[in-house]
Amino acid sequence: MANKFESEQNWLSAKLDSLNPGEVTFNPSRARTMLRERSAGPGGRWAWAGAVAAALLVLIALPSPRAAAGRVWQRLFTMKVEQPAVRSAAADFALTDSTGKVVRLSDYRGQVVLLNFWATWCAPCQHEVPWFVDFQARFGDQGFTVLGISLDEEGWDAVRPFLAEKQVNYPVMLASSADLPQPYRSIGALPKTYLIDRDGHVAGEYDGLASADAYEKWIRSMLFH
């Protein structure tokens, strides 16, 4: 009986072994590129979101559904917001910005900080940057600053041209996940944004693309109340 069972096992094993693909090599770099393209390009969830956004823009233009469409827009794009009842201290870091200066989060104690993790290949991240440039211009002399941390693997060669094109007016640093302390090291998706109060505590987090209005409302509440 045992021999029959073993024979059947061996027989089945041989059948499945026949499927071995042989001397085929698989290219992890190509797979990584495909994954990045999916997260940022056509066919990814952001392309779907973009198509929905275009439809909503039409709705927003109409007077009667405008407010409803605006609320739907915000629900769709505010992926996840946390505003903890008890604020914990934001983890400090020391990273070099695009000018070569070392920037520490703790240098900004006393100011409201919008800390944004992003990358040039992340389409929604690109969408947010002009908002942050605008916030820096309008609130930068009122005790507020944006700090950007790029997770671009290609380094400054990829990031500097983007900063120049968008005329970014706030410090942007470059890091890999391994260089960062927790919880930043565990950031799983971009963009990820923290709002940090004047005492250096995390007042809120956004996962994903939010709206400029939501950010501004939050910033104003921390600056002026």
Added chain:
Amino acid sequence: MNASDVAGPAGAPADQARLPAASDFETQFEAHYERIARAIARVIRDPARAEELAVEAFWKLWRNTPPREDAVGGWLYRTAVRLALDELRRSARRSRYERWFAALRPPSTPYDLFSASEEQGRVRAVLAALPRRHSELLLLRHEGLSYAELASSLQLNPASIGTLLSRAQEAFRKEYVSRYGEQI
């Protein structure tokens, strides 16, 4: 200065249950990608398509609530095998339609002509014909998953894995023999 040298208290607890950390994802990708792609290629034959489906499996890992860290490998293999079996079944259905329209059949690809042995074709045909649970169990076991990993990735009672595998093996044998007449 390395940022991680700076002492600082942990920030506000972030909800990490929804997505794997980027560094953990890279670790899992490095550990499993080629084996996952090879496991898919065993089922569907076409290596280029196998790579695409392997990317799909990792994309699902990225987007969905991840399993426990120690269960990620089993989860990936299960996802990969399911994608491969779905592709195999689609291909089998397509082949049936193509036989009806033999004059319109597209030219064979190099893989049709040079890579597919008759035995491979038979084994794939049987896998496509079996209930998916049977094929999944057989393929995942063949990939080296333990009984515990099979139970975890397929959400089965661990005590039942032995019985389920026996049934799957018997189903494969019967289907193969009924189609091709080979005796063990």
